[in-house]
Amino acid sequence: xxxxVERQFNKQVKNIRTDNGTKFACMKNYFLKNGxxxxxxxxxxxxxxxxxxxxxxxxxxxxxALRFQGCLLIDFWRECILTAxxxxxxxxxxxxxxxxxxxxxxxxxxxxxxxxxxxxxxxAHKQGRLGGKFDSRSRRCIFVGYPYGKxxxxxxxxxxxxxxxxxxxxxxxxxxxxESIPTDT
Amino acid sequence: xxxxxxxxGVDLKKGTKNLNKCCDVCQRAKxxxxxxxxxxxxxxxxxxxxxxxxxxxxxxxxxxxxxxxxYSRVV
Numbered sequence: 001x002x003x004x005v006e007r008q009f010n011k012q013v014k015n016i017r018t019d020n021g022t023k024f025a026c027m028k029n030y031f032l033k034n035g036x037x038x039x040x041x042x043x044x045x046x047x048x049x050x051x052x053x054x055x056x057x058x059x060x061x062x063x064x065a066l067r068f069q070g071c072l073l074i075d076f077w078r079e080c081i082l083t084a085x086x087x088x089x090x091x092x093x094x095x096x097x098x099x100x101x102x103x104x105x106x107x108x109x110x111x112x113x114x115x116x117x118x119x120x121x122x123x124a125h126k127q128g129r130l131g132g133k134f135d136s137r138s139r140r141c142i143f144v145g146y147p148y149g150k151x152x153x154x155x156x157x158x159x160x161x162x163x164x165x166x167x168x169x170x171x172x173x174x175x176x177x178x179e180s181i182p183t184d185t
Numbered sequence: 186x187x188x189x190x191x192x193x194g195v196d197l198k199k200g201t202k203n204l205n206k207c208c209d210v211c212q213r214a215k216x217x218x219x220x221x222x223x224x225x226x227x228x229x230x231x232x233x234x235x236x237x238x239x240x241x242x243x244x245x246x247x248x249x250x251x252x253x254x255x256y257s258r259v260v
Contacts (some may be wrong), residue, residue: 001253011232018237047221052236052253055260059251060240074244081249085260093258104257105231 002034005026009105015039040142059084070119070142071178079144079154079163083118086146114151116143122154125168137169142177228255 002013016031017039018024024040031038041048062084067076089101090110096103102110116122123138144163145154152167158177228234234255241248253260 005232009229009231013232013235015234016237017234021239023239045221048234049238050224051255052238052251055236055251055253055258056238056240059260077247078249085251089259096258101254101257101259105254105259133232172215 002036017041017049018052019046032061046149051168055088058088062087066118069176072119073178075158076144079156080118083145087115091177116171118143118145118171121172121177122155123159123170123172124164124166127168140177143169143171231256 005011005013013036015037019041020043024038028038046053061107063077063080066072066080066083067074070076072080074091078167088114092098092100111141119142121142122141126135126137126139138154140155140159141155141157143153144156147154147165150165152165153169154163155166155169156163202239232254236253236255239248239250251260
């Protein structure tokens, strides 16, 4: 991640703030070696890490909304969280004076024409057509996210239960295939 | 209280040297957490300060790591 920041934004990470979790303790030596200031909160004081705690609340709120809109099972939590993060980065924020985090980082406005309805039914073009001329030409799937670094979308195939990336897709936008299945499990 | 004559019959002069001392009984009985001020620090440039935290567990042992840049608030 640090080399990504350095190469993409020509910036060096200077401070890292987190809580007292042991999960970050193993990286202490790395921070020390690279001159990064590692700030941890006092025990029992999550307020000192409030920024990220509030963001978790925000992410979870959006992710829950995505899940219930698509009537998805809890197994899709990863896709919900990642999509929530993607959407939040493109949502204007009052703390940034109405700008989006995307704009603050890249200096230009994000495009919104790539957004799709999470969990909605779509038909992805079947590549290869192994089954011959009379076989189905499409796969019934639902939209589950935006892959990083690819011009396409993530889909979940309802029939074969696999997640794949495609760009040759028709979106129905209003049908949610999992609507009839209860989401409590 | 004595000066404004709300209470009478208490001679404060007797114990004045102990008035501002940290009292063991008071601390044990009444100590609270310190006030937590809202931070007004904002990073002035991208990636000057980043916040990290792990969220979970979900489905027994799965977590996700959130990394936020303080300047742009990008997740």
